[in-house]
Amino acid sequence: MADPVTARRGLMLILTSPSGAGKSTLTRQLLQVENEIALSVSVTTRPKRADEIDTVHYFFLSPERFIQMRDAGELLEWAEVHGNFYGTPRRAVEEALSAGKDVLFDIDVAGVRQLAAMVREDMATVFLLPPSVAEQVSRLKRRASDDDAAILKRLKTARTEIQAWADFDYILVNDDLDRAFMELRAILHAERLKQRRRPKLEALIAELGRDLDGILALGTLPAAGPSA
């Protein structure tokens, strides 16, 4: 990563959507295809399920340790849901970004607002919309993990969350999964090229400046070298 042309600061790619827009599918596809991005691992106080692995799916913490981290400013965002705490640990994200790795976040509108207050410059925020409520409901029914009451609860939350669309940098409408996936990748690839993520390019600029100064001081062009 010492090469100024390729060295960069990682970015936080935030993908948010109401339930049933297809976010999980897009997230899974992106992580499969793109190498330099990993899903953010949250801390939580809820009990570990049998199929979950500590440090992979979550960092499982005691409530005391969670509150300690939160109060010490070690969480970029946090929330309490059904009596359990969830949060994003600051240090792991900072280490990834400094190493030029991107971090993907699958968080809700409230979480995005907390993050934006802390680290807006590192973020690229994407809001994913379903093309219609009919399509959204049919996606939620296909999942089969929720009964009708649970789906209605999700739709109620969605009703509030879609109002936040104007706060996001980019909007995707998932009327065609392949197209939405191409669009998400274009956003990731473009955001990596942002000037503010490439401070090491200063070294290239300095080198170009020195070499131009050398030619201009002599007042004659160099003979064609091996690179000509």
Add this chain to the structure above:
Amino acid sequence: MADPVTARRGLMLILTSPSGAGKSTLTRQLLQVENEIALSVSVTTRPKRADEIDTVHYFFLSPERFIQMRDAGELLEWAEVHGNFYGTPRRAVEEALSAGKDVLFDIDVAGVRQLAAMVREDMATVFLLPPSVAEQVSRLKRRASDDDAAILKRLKTARTEIQAWADFDYILVNDDLDRAFMELRAILHAERLKQRRRPKLEALIAELGRDLDGILALGTLPAAGPSA
């Protein structure tokens, strides 16, 4: 363009670079491959050359007409070069953007600064760098249209222009033309998805809101329809 999902406001893609970075090649490739973008046509007071077509290569104007346009605020940016005036007409750009078409600008650092003062929200600015001065000089020599004195003059201008790199949204380093071209396309595709370029999505948000309200008022999920 009535479909709120696809309707969008066009963007101004600004590609700026010191001479010899490969900008002309990238510009030509982009215009060949991308349909919804066209090169901005400038107005000028310099005499038309034999191989140039009025309204295609430039809008050729009298100095009186140019000054009239400039003083009436009809130019987004302008400059005087070797006694001739050059400028970007505001109305043609505004009509393209309103119709959802993108406009590509091949302008210098001073032009970008003038544009940014007028229409920053519509712009995405890209600065293209050569990987080395040796490569830059060899590109300028290959062109064969300039003698050594003209190339030295270009390098002197380049020396000043590279300092402006930090003012641009995106930086490309042209050490591999195919990669730089892919990167430029990713920037164009991502910028088209920016929330602020898609005001018509308000209609989709309103429709989703109405349909969700309908379901929530009934308190039961609709039966699976044809789209399920």
